Amino acid sequence: MRAGPKLQKLAQSLGDLQVISGAASLSIERLPLAAEGLYTCQALYDTEQGAKLYYYYIHLRVLAEGSLVWLRCGLENGTGPLYFLWEHETHSGLVSTVSQGNSSVFNMTEVNRNHTGWYRCVARNQVNQERSDRIWLDIIFGPDIPQIDVTPYSITDRGYSAQERQTVSLLCQAQSNPPSQYVWFYNNSQVYTGPQFTITRILRMHTGTYACLAQNTYLNTRSMKTISLTVYCE
Template sequence: MSAALSVINLAVLARRLHDTSLLPALTPVSVGTLVYPAPTSTVEINPNWEVLYWNTSVYGVVDNSVILECGTTLPDLYIWSFTQPGTEAIKAVVYNLGRGPKIQKIAKTLGQLTIVLKSADVSIEKLLLAANGLFTCQAFYNIDEDPKVHYYYVHLTVRVPVSKPNLLMTGTPVEGSKLWMHCSVDNGTGPIKYIWKHETQNENITNLNESNSVIYVDDVKRNYTGWYHCVVSNAVNTESSDKVWLDIKFGPDDPQIDVSPKTTSEWGYTILETQNVSLLCQAMSNPPSQYLWFYNNFQINIGPKLTITRILRNGTGNYSCSAQNSYLNTSSSRTISLTVYFGPDNPQIDVSSNTVMDRIYTAVEPENGYVALETQGVSLLCQAQSNPPGHFIWFFNNSQVHTGSQLTIPKIHRNQSGNYTCSAQNTYLNSSSSRTIHLTVYCECHLQQY
């Protein structure tokens, strides 16, 4: 209420009591950081009279209701006044001088104000933020007999619920980049508490070690992908933002190539000729990688899996998988060496001599028969395709006579006529093949007969 009205009411009471000592001086009182004018702590009245001061704090919530108490019993007279924080103006809100409560216009700026039945308590419905401040109830008891004066200081703090937060993200959601997330709240009485939550694709929810309204990430990781939302709370309520999906783009990583069937050697992967072989390329990437296959630098396939049915020996070589992220325009590749093992094939035997008469076909000579002159030099060369390369063993009439691809006889004799066999062996595959020729040694006398 205004100072003038307060003095008028006190003057009325004083006239009824025939004593003007009821008019107290008003001086400011500080409550925390808020300054309000209030009566002095000493009031000169009458030794038989009593002046009491009461301080209470009440918390209200915007748009809700609150009750401000003025004693436990109904006084004979009372005046409610209001003072905004940071001002010294005392404005009357409602008073009752014995003829019923009179609500002032200022009450509409505070909410829907009524007096609680059979009391001097004030009820405020649909509380407005402007009601935040100091309410003072001056209550007068027993004014016809032994007057008593009570001052009830009610410090009303009007709190605003936190509004639903809005989660905003700025930056590029790419691995290694920078990113900001801002939890924005339009309304709410502080202090406001912030909790950040991260939900993975597996629905695992964790609280982030952040308590501010803004999260700054200077090195984004791929495992940051997931749903995010912030939870804000104050002394009134708790609200949660809508979930926002954060999709971190990355990759492709270096590809991994799985070969099936998987057999390795010191040179890389190996496979047997005519077997089926599958090569599967995988590279972590978001969005998922696209794959290209190359054989000795020539593109041969599109897709993560390369299947070769009944691979041939000419399939030996380098196989490269190129993983490509079209969104980030990035790529990575990996190359493996695949060796096709085979053989040995059937050997080929080449016979050389100055006087060798090759492939004499007679009724008594077998096919592939060779002849040579006695005392002349004869060389037999055995060749067979094989991978790994084959080892060669020579046999004369089933008896081993030499190891190596070439058998050389410097001066052949007639008793060396017979079957010469070359055995080609692939020790890695534990396989072998052989070929036999017949060599006849003639002396000069035989030639003279022809």
């Protein structure tokens, strides 16, 4: 009987881990610094000569925007002259060439969120070429200045407005990796935790300023957006 994938308690220190069903893949969300390091995949194959065990290795680096990064393509042997090509693959599967030449080192200065993705080295000479395993580069950033969406709403010279006894929803979104955590304030007093703050049957007493604080707990950074909401009687 197959019991399915099993995660040890120690794995919780690496973030929110999930084994992807039907694939030899591991997903890590809310990536902390502790997740950086060498990962090993153990694979068992049935062959005509019997079961064979193979190991695959990949090194994960966790970086923040603005860091200096270099990737080196190492070869055990190879007859020169050697030519190196680096490929970048995005979340959506788009593959592009980001570096090529006779240097085995690929330098990236002041990396940003667009550098997130898989990287692979292709080394070749006049008679052969070899492709490396992929390495995942995760860029930590944010949070950006939040965007607040009010539903339903009307706009006045003071900001947003709503009618009494309506249900008003305030949605806060700020780009960040790991994802932002949100805190809402009403007239400088904390009233809610989470991205969407809903007020059922809003009253005139709810008129005031509403602020959304977005926090990146990994970088210990934060940003805030404030709006004014006026409630009118029917």
